[in-house]
Amino acid sequence: MNTVAIILVYSTSHAIQAERVLKKAGLAAKLIPTPRQLSSDCGSAIRIDAADQEASTAALERAGVPIDRLVAIGA
């Protein structure tokens, strides 16, 4: 069972906006340095609860924040 998921984005502007959009939508979101094993161009990523994956991507799409990919992390 996955407990968290990481949203990878293209730039820190997107990371910060994603953080803000998710918090406004009442979802738990934390800005973290991108974990090394998930090679990404952007140094910052967003950690969310695994259960919030769909709600999070939907909220980001509505707000027009592009995301690179979403990775579920095993517990």
Next chain:
Amino acid sequence: MIYLDNAATSWPKPECVIEAITRFLHDVGASPGRSGHRLANEAERIRLDAREALGELLGVSNPLRIVFTSNATTALNIAIQGLLPPGSHVVTSGIEHNAAMRPLRMLEQRGVSISVAPCGGDATMHASALNDLIRPETHLIVANHASNVSGTLLPIRQIGELASARGIPLLVDAAQTAGCAPINLTADHIDILAFTGHKGLLGPTGTGGLAFREDFDIARLPPLICGGTGSRSEDQVQPDFLPDRYEGGTSNILGLAGLAASVRYVLERGVETIRMHEARLTGRLIDGLARVPRVAIVGPCDPAKQTGIVSFVIDGMPCSEAALVLDEQFDIMCRPGLHCAPLAHRSLGTLPDGTVRLAPGPFTTEREIDQTISAVAKLAEIES
């Protein structure tokens, strides 16, 4: 001292702007988009605050569609140089500032043709004047929302409706209007808007940018400046997404910290309230100066048709001399001359001597306006 040069740059700035800049220097300091540590993230939050405030002000719901440059001039250059290939045609108005006219004239040397719509002797213009000049190869309409010489407003919504009906992108120069006249990119059908941070937006110099309407496809507009963005670092080509596509190089985050606070101030005080305040002062200035012998006011002489600018000439007295006396003997700061806008002066019939320009702002008082009117009256009595 009476500061009536707000059309060049606004002063004083709201106290919150000074506090935001000081706080940034004390407590944040880092560069946004780089590094990813706590302070860099805080800097990025401040930059997003600035984008959000501008998005709210201009009717752009996605803050990432606000891109920062160092001023309106750079913003206009990105749009003009990017959208007009050799062989294309552009339509513009007779009140443009050199920030738009000079890049256009440079492109003319490379095979772009330019049509300038005539305007009246008070610099007013109907949207139909632009319509008549559109050709099959017209790629862009460039319109200055308000003249920085006479304050004359162009009917921007009608121009937007025309541009969208003809399927031609509209670029608006809002250097004189952002923060002091209502603008909504969606309702006004503006595809791209260039703003500067240091005039009506009440922020620091060295800030400005572009706002893109939601449905404007940025793939049509290549960047003018390429460079580091902190994103896609392994790539040697510029990122294709907003805002990074147009934001190569370290950001003026200190200025943007001030701009975030100043635009929030404008939103809280309200553009309509600021507009009414400036219109009242403008009307008072027009009425007072109209009674002074030898003084001729240029422009519409109607606060509903202009921003907070009143330009005038004194018969027989050079503008530069008038401004010098106002500064040295009356403690009034204003701007004489051509104001970087020869085209507007041609429309107004004030070439080659120019005008004396008085530009009150959100912090100007009626008392200061009355003192200025009596100073100009005394000035006009001086034998030349």
